[in-house]
Amino acid sequence: MPVITCIEDLKALHRARTPRMFYDYAESGSYTEQTFRENSTDFARLKLRQKVAVDMSGRSTASDMVGLPVAMPVGLAPVGMTGMQHADGEILAARAAERFGVPFCLSTMSICSIEDVAAHTGAPFMFQLYVMKDQDFLAGLIERAQRAKCSAMVLTLDLQILGQRHKDLKNDLSAPPKLTLPTLLDMATKWRWGMGMLQTRRRFFGNIVGHAKGVTAGDVASLMDWTAAQFDERLDWDKIAQIRDMWGGKLILKGILDPEDARIAADFGADAIIVSNHGGRQLDGALSSIRMLPHIVEAVGDKVEIHLDSGIRSGQDVLKALALGAHSTWIGRAFIHGLGAMGEAGVTKALEVIRKELDISMALCGERDVRALGRQNLLVPQGFATEYGA
Numbered sequence: 001m002p003v004i005t006c007i008e009d010l011k012a013l014h015r016a017r018t019p020r021m022f023y024d025y026a027e028s029g030s031y032t033e034q035t036f037r038e039n040s041t042d043f044a045r046l047k048l049r050q051k052v053a054v055d056m057s058g059r060s061t062a063s064d065m066v067g068l069p070v071a072m073p074v075g076l077a078p079v080g081m082t083g084m085q086h087a088d089g090e091i092l093a094a095r096a097a098e099r100f101g102v103p104f105c106l107s108t109m110s111i112c113s114i115e116d117v118a119a120h121t122g123a124p125f126m127f128q129l130y131v132m133k134d135q136d137f138l139a140g141l142i143e144r145a146q147r148a149k150c151s152a153m154v155l156t157l158d159l160q161i162l163g164q165r166h167k168d169l170k171n172d173l174s175a176p177p178k179l180t181l182p183t184l185l186d187m188a189t190k191w192r193w194g195m196g197m198l199q200t201r202r203r204f205f206g207n208i209v210g211h212a213k214g215v216t217a218g219d220v221a222s223l224m225d226w227t228a229a230q231f232d233e234r235l236d237w238d239k240i241a242q243i244r245d246m247w248g249g250k251l252i253l254k255g256i257l258d259p260e261d262a263r264i265a266a267d268f269g270a271d272a273i274i275v276s277n278h279g280g281r282q283l284d285g286a287l288s289s290i291r292m293l294p295h296i297v298e299a300v301g302d303k304v305e306i307h308l309d310s311g312i313r314s315g316q317d318v319l320k321a322l323a324l325g326a327h328s329t330w331i332g333r334a335f336i337h338g339l340g341a342m343g344e345a346g347v348t349k350a351l352e353v354i355r356k357e358l359d360i361s362m363a364l365c366g367e368r369d370v371r372a373l374g375r376q377n378l379l380v381p382q383g384f385a386t387e388y389g390a
C-alpha cells in the first residue's frame with residue numbers, strides 16, 4: 001500500500017485510478033472556478049494560534065451532530081454518482097463512516113439506492129433530497145427514506161438549476177459512461193475501476209431507475225434528460241414547509257450562504273443549517289463558505305446548529321471552521337479522493353488523516369476538547385469577514 005500522509009496523496013491516486021470524466025466531475029467548480037478555488041485559499045488565510053506549556057493529555061474529538069454522537073464533527077457530504085468513482089461507492093463510504101463513527105449522507109443522485117445502502121449498513125444514514133417536479137416520485141422518495149429509517153433529511157436549497165461545469169460538457173459526462181473511443185481508451189488504463197464495475201450491477205441512478213415513470217436503465221440518454229428536466233425551479237419556503245411536514249423527522253437545510261437566508265431558516269425551525277456554496281459548483285463568484293461563516297454565526301449562532309462545508313481538505317481546516325463558530329463540518333471531495341483511490345479503505349484513510357491532523361493541531365493550539373475550540377485559537381487577517389459589504 002502506498003504511504004498516504006494527506007488528502008493530496010489520495011487525490012493523486014484518485015486521479016490515476018478513475019476515468020477522467022468522473023475525476024473531473026469531482027474536481028471541478030462552475031464557470032471560472034473562482035469560488036471553487038477560494039473555498040480552499042480562504043482557509044489558508046486563517047492562521048492558528050500556537051500555545052505552549054498546556055497539559056495536552058486526554059484529548060477528545062468526540063462531539064454530536066443534530067443530537068447524534070460522532071467520533072469527530074465531520075460528516076460525509078452527499079455526493080452524486082459516488083458509485084461511479086468506485087464500484088458500489090455509496091455502500092463502501094457508508095460502511096467506512098459507520099465504522100469510524102461519523103454520519104454518511106446519501107445523495108438523491110446516488111448510484112446505490114436507499115434500500116441497497118440500508119441493506120449493507122447497520123447504522124442509520126442521512127438522506128439528501130433534491131426537490132423534483134414529479135410529485136409522486138418526490139413523495140415516494142421521502143417514504144423510502146422513512147422506511148430505511150434515515151436519521152435526518154438534508155434538503156439541498158442551492159441547486160434548483162445547475163451551475164455549468166465546463167469539464168462535464170466537454171467529457172460528455174453520463175452514468176454509466178457512453179462507450180466512445182476516447183472513453184474506452186481512458187477506461188483501458190483504469191483497469192481496477194473497470195474490474196469493479198464489471199462485477200457490480202450498480203451502474204445507474206439507483207434511486208431513480210425503476211421508481212420514476214418512463215425512465216429505464218437501458219436508456220442512458222432518457223435518464224440524463226429526465227434528471228436535468230426534473231429539478232423543481234419553483235422551490236420556495238412554502239414548498240420546504242410541505243416537505244418538512246411530509247418527512248416529519250430531523251431536517252438540515254443545506255446551501256445557506258447568506259445571513260438573511262440563515263435567519264429565515266432558523267425561524268423556520270430547521271434542526272441545523274449547512275453553510276455551503278456546494279463546493280463551488282453552483283454560483284461562481286459567491287464568497288467562500290468560510291468567509292461567510294462569521295456573518296451567519298453572528299446572525300443565528302444562538303438559534304440554530306451551524307454546520308459548514310466547501311473547501312475542507314485537512315483537519316486544520318476543520319479546526320478553523322469550528323474555531324470560527326461552526327458546530328460541525330462536512331467533507332465532499334476529501335472523502336471522494338479516498339474512495340477513488342482505494343475504495344472503503346481509502347475513505348477510512350481520509351477520515352483518519354483528518355482526525356489525526358485535527359487532534360494534533362488542536363493539541364498544539366493548547367486545546368484538549370474539540371468542543372472548546374473558539375476564536376481564541378485563531379489569528380484572522382484584517383477584513384477577512386468585512387472586506388466585502390452587502
Ligand SMILES: Cc1cc2nc3c(=O)[nH]c(=O)nc-3n(C[C@H](O)[C@H](O)[C@H](O)COP(=O)(O)O)c2cc1C
Nearest residue numbers: 026077078079080107156278279310311331332333
Ligand atoms: C462530485 C460532487 C457531487 C456532488 N453532488 C451533490 C449532491 O448530489 N447533492 C448535494 O446536496 N450536494 C452535492 N455536492 C456538494 C457536496 O455535498 C458538498 O457541499 C461539497 O462537496 C463540499 O465541498 P468540498 O468538496 O470542497 O468538501 C456534490 C459535490 C461534489 C464534489
